[in-house]
Amino acid sequence: xxxxxxxxxxxxxxxxxxxxxxxxxxxxxxxxxxxxxxxxxxxxxxxxxxxxxxxxxxxxxxxxxxxxxxxxxxxxxxxxxxxxxxxxxxxxxxxxxxxxxxxxxxxxxxxxxxxxxxxxxxxxxxxxxxxxxxxxxxxxxxxxxxxxxxxxxxxxxxxxxxxxxxxxxxxxxxxxxxxxxx
Ligand SMILES: [Zn+2]
Ligand SMILES: [Zn+2]
Numbered sequence: 703x704x705x706x707x708x709x710x711x712x713x714x715x716x717x718x719x720x721x722x723x724x725x726x727x728x729x730x731x732x733x734x735x736x737x738x739x740x741x742x743x744x745x746x747x748x749x750x751x752x753x754x755x756x757x758x759x760x761x762x763x764x765x766x767x768x769x770x771x772x773x774x775x776x777x778x779x780x781x782x783x784x785x786x787x788x789x790x791x792x793x794x795x796x797x798x799x800x801x802x803x804x805x806x807x808x809x810x811x812x813x814x815x816x817x818x819x820x821x822x823x824x825x826x827x828x829x830x831x832x833x834x835x836x837x838x839x840x841x842x843x844x845x846x847x848x849x850x851x852x853x854x855x856x857x858x859x860x861x862x863x864x865x866x867x868x869x870x871x872x873x874x875x876x877x878x879x880x881x882x883x884x
Pocket of ligand 2: 776777778803804805806807808
């Protein structure tokens with residue numbers, strides 16, 4: 703079996719975390735990783751589900767509001783909350799998320815010091831307002847990187863620069879990623 707790359711490895715772990723999700727509208731997983739010269743370490747993991755002590759959507763149905771289930775705490779925020787709970791810093795960690803974070807999770811990650819997010823699926827229901835808000839986070843130093851099977855297919859400009867790569871022209875035209883317009 704081929705040895706997975708680091709991107710594949712951490713995304714596999716995020717996918718594994720997502721299998722614990724208890725809101726079946728979406729199974730999302732997030733892994734916060736700290737890369738360091740002394741070795742990488744996993745800071746925290748999260749998946750979407752009801753707050754602890756609450757009934758799960760799987761048991762009592764969803765709590766819908768404007769087309770979203772508002773009971774489940776999103777995977778990314780659960781990972782940040784886990785940091786707070788166990789007393790570890792997420793500052794400087796990167797996030798591997800199975801799905802691109804929503805605005806609120808972007809806010810949580812950014813405020814906790816996570817400035818780079820890898821994801822492998824686009825967030826389906828992002829409004830123009832959401833896109834504008836995410837853009838503000840990108841302006842404030844947040845970066846996003848869209849991976850397919852561990853390969854970068856799209857990213858915010860700083861990521862391309864850090865990879866010493868020019869954004870591939872074909873991807874720009876084919877992709878509907880809002881990231882391209884940032
Ligand atoms: Zn739900
Ligand atoms: Zn979210």
